[in-house]
Amino acid sequence: MHSTLTAFEGGLSGRQYPPDQLHGVDPEDGRPLLARYDLGAAATTLTAEALAGRPRGLWRWRELLPVRDLRFVTDLGEGDTPLVMVPRLGRHIDVPQLQLKLEGLNPTGSFKARGMAVAVARNRELGASAFIVPSAGNAGGALAAYAAAAGVPATVVMPVDAPGVNKAEAVTCGADLVLVRGLISDCGQLARRIAGDTGAFNLATLAEPYRVEGKKTMGLELAEQSGWRLPDVVVYPTGGGTGLIGMWKAFAELEAIGLIGPRRPRLVTVQADGCAPIVRAFARGERFAEPWHNAVTTASGLRVPSALGDFLILDALRESGGTAIAVSEGDIDRARREAGRLGAGYVSPETAAALAGAAELRTTGWIGHDEDVVVFDTGVGHKYPAPQLPDLRVVDV
Numbered sequence: 056m057h058s059t060l061t062a063f064e065g066g067l068s069g070r071q072y073p074p075d076q077l078h079g080v081d082p083e084d085g086r087p088l089l090a091r092y093d094l095g096a097a098a099t100t101l102t103a104e105a106l107a108g109r110p111r112g113l114w115r116w117r118e119l120l121p122v123r124d125l126r127f128v129t130d131l132g133e134g135d136t137p138l139v140m141v142p143r144l145g146r147h148i149d150v151p152q153l154q155l156k157l158e159g160l161n162p163t164g165s166f167k168a169r170g171m172a173v174a175v176a177r178n179r180e181l182g183a184s185a186f187i188v189p190s191a192g193n194a195g196g197a198l199a200a201y202a203a204a205a206g207v208p209a210t211v212v213m214p215v216d217a218p219g220v221n222k223a224e225a226v227t228c229g230a231d232l233v234l235v236r237g238l239i240s241d242c243g244q245l246a247r248r249i250a251g252d253t254g255a256f257n258l259a260t261l262a263e264p265y266r267v268e269g270k271k272t273m274g275l276e277l278a279e280q281s282g283w284r285l286p287d288v289v290v291y292p293t294g295g296g297t298g299l300i301g302m303w304k305a306f307a308e309l310e311a312i313g314l315i316g317p318r319r320p321r322l323v324t325v326q327a328d329g330c331a332p333i334v335r336a337f338a339r340g341e342r343f344a345e346p347w348h349n350a351v352t353t354a355s356g357l358r359v360p361s362a363l364g365d366f367l368i369l370d371a372l373r374e375s376g377g378t379a380i381a382v383s384e385g386d387i388d389r390a391r392r393e394a395g396r397l398g399a400g401y402v403s404p405e406t407a408a409a410l411a412g413a414a415e416l417r418t419t420g421w422i423g424h425d426e427d428v429v430v431f432d433t434g435v436g437h438k439y440p441a442p443q444l445p446d447l448r449v450v451d452v
């Protein structure tokens with residue numbers, strides 16, 4: 056009942072690397088490394104029955120996770136988020152089988168907790184004793200929380216215009232916060248420099264192989280929660296694409312250990328039209344995405360002009376028969392209000408983008424009326440600046 060990690064493989068180069076040393080990107084090409092497991096061994100203990108009997112949370116999947124010594128795990132309650140029907144919203148967009156996976160219920164209010172929980176634990180196990188991350192917002196808060204739980208220092212490098220709550224979260228959880236007049240890509244450069252100077256381990260998206268393993272658990276849970284029969288369509292608001300890449304990997308691993316068959320959901324990337332590098336590359340039939348210039352969107356998690364795992368996202372979209380679409384800021388605002396009024400709660404702009412994308416794909420007929428559609432509700436709305444409100448009535452008493 057422990058990790059069956061055996062090796063790392065270059066996502067592009069296919070080269071193999073040993074499992075038990077600190078890894079960044081593939082030294083061959085600077086692209087992401089992916090963890091490989093002994094899936095035959097995993098299958099002997101990771102059965103549906105065994106899973107059901109374990110304590111809730113993402114560590115239930117330990118055969119398919121990289122941490123060998125569970126003493127390095129700091130469990131803040133990550134994982135096992137609910138998958139819920141939202142019938143009023145579903146009927147409104149004519150997708151009656153619409154479900155949301157409520158990732159905002161993770162610690163720190165977003166699914167970034169999954170990736171950071173696993174990355175901090177495993178890299179500490181391999182000797183890292185300080186961490187740094189460039190973040191559009193939620194990754195920084197998640198790192199701060201898990202580093203604090205582990206009792207190790209963390210530095211967060213964030214654009215100066217990131218949501219105030221994300222800054223407060225990082226600082227309150229004891230991280231050293233560096234603000235940059237620039238985009239997440241500028242933060243990434245600075246973080247690499249600071250990591251080089253200080254020896255802090257860099258947890259930038261897909262620049263080390265473990266955040267994707269943490270986020271992979273969304274795909275594992277989705278399969279289990281759907282009775283081992285995956286939905287028809289999965290809609291994912293995509294920034295760096297860690298979750299989408301992770302879920303695609305999770306489905307392959309589950310099939311190899313015999314828990315699901317070959318059927319896969321069609322994966323959908325939704326981005327904002329002010330920053331849509333993956334959508335553009337998908338439409339052009341390209342395997343790599345050119346960096347997006349002047350990226351702007353209120354959905355801060357989607358403001359990623361250039362993704363290290365672009366080809367992994369694009370391969371997964373195409374292999375699954377999926378697609379990629381961009382929505383406007385107006386669509387995001389409208390979808391956010393609609394989601395709230397129709398029972399999906401106070402969702403984040405990223406979730407609203409995904410919902411707007413799902414509605415658009417139903418309008419064009421790409422999503423059928425009777426299909427099972429899961430939209431990833433990636434973070435809570437409460438962490439973003441309050442939207443413009445209409446004139447409100449104030450009563451003197």
Ligand SMILES: *Cc1c(COP(=O)(O)O)cnc(C)c1O
Pocket residue numbers: 165166167193194260292293294295296297298299356357403405406433434435
């Ligand atoms: C980071 C983030 C995203 C994008 O996730 P990726 O897996 O990096 O593409 C979407 N929504 C929210 C709320 C985020 O914090």
